[in-house]
Amino acid sequence: MHKDICEILISEEQIRTKVAELGQQISEHYQGKNLLLLGTLKGAVPFIADLARAIHVPLELDYMAVASYGDSTVSSGIVRITKDLEGPIDHKHVLIIEDIIDSGLTLHYLIDLLRRRNPLSLRICALLTKDRKRLQEIECDYVGFHIPDRFVVGYGLDYAQRYRNLPYVGILKPSVYEGSQKPQTEHQSPAER
Numbered sequence: 001m002h003k004d005i006c007e008i009l010i011s012e013e014q015i016r017t018k019v020a021e022l023g024q025q026i027s028e029h030y031q032g033k034n035l036l037l038l039g040t041l042k043g044a045v046p047f048i049a050d051l052a053r054a055i056h057v058p059l060e061l062d063y064m065a066v067a068s069y070g071d072s073t074v075s076s077g078i079v080r081i082t083k084d085l086e087g088p089i090d091h092k093h094v095l096i097i098e099d100i101i102d103s104g105l106t107l108h109y110l111i112d113l114l115r116r117r118n119p120l121s122l123r124i125c126a127l128l129t130k131d132r133k134r135l136q137e138i139e140c141d142y143v144g145f146h147i148p149d150r151f152v153v154g155y156g157l158d159y160a161q162r163y164r165n166l167p168y169v170g171i172l173k174p175s176v177y178e179g180s181q182k183p184q185t186e187h188q189s190p191a192e193r
């Protein structure tokens with residue numbers, strides 16, 4: 001285990017098993033459909049890479065990156081797109097692949113924006129959802145794991161851009177961020193983390 005991690009919440013093995021299960025369910029649902037997997041940068045990259053290979057229907061991959069708009073300490077829920085999709089989605093079934101749902105604000109904004117582009121359908125797949133009161137309710141169609149309201153890193157998730165390459169999801173030792181700014185899980189968007 002990495003020296004900065006105090007507890008492994010979800011092991012590599014658990015992730016592997018879950019990804020295979022999700023891939024199976026998603027394959028059944030999207031049989032014969034024009035599927036676009038939309039990954040959110042950067043946190044969802046390991047997840048979408050593994051999941052795409054567990055889905056056995058033809059699909060396309062594309063990515064979006066979003067950042068908090070203005071003062072990141074105010075949870076306005078308004079986010080700015082820093083990388084958009086390459087093309088229109090009005091003839092596609094879109095499945096958003098997200099690393100984690102926390103307050104729900106980022107995803108709420110993204111869903112709103114994508115709906116206005118008239119995809120044939122729009123569903124959500126999140127590896128993790130935190131057990132907490134959301135600022136915006138999100139209906140998630142596929143969930144990997146429910147986790148406690150703790151700051152987690154690994155398998156794409158970062159603290160100050162580090163730990164994304166850990167093969168498991170773990171809780172960061174508080175001593176790592178003591179003295180610097182505590183990781184915020186409510187008000188910052190992916191690009192700020």
Ligand code: XMP
Nearest residue numbers: 101102103104105106151152157158185190
């Ligand atoms: P909201 O609150 O809008 O945020 O649902 C979702 C985004 O916040 C990031 N996030 C985390 N990143 N460890 C992280 O490394 C965490 O515990 C955590 N909680 C939220 C993440 O980028 C997610 O997309």
Ligand code: MG
Nearest residue numbers: 040043099190
């Ligand atoms: Mg994310």
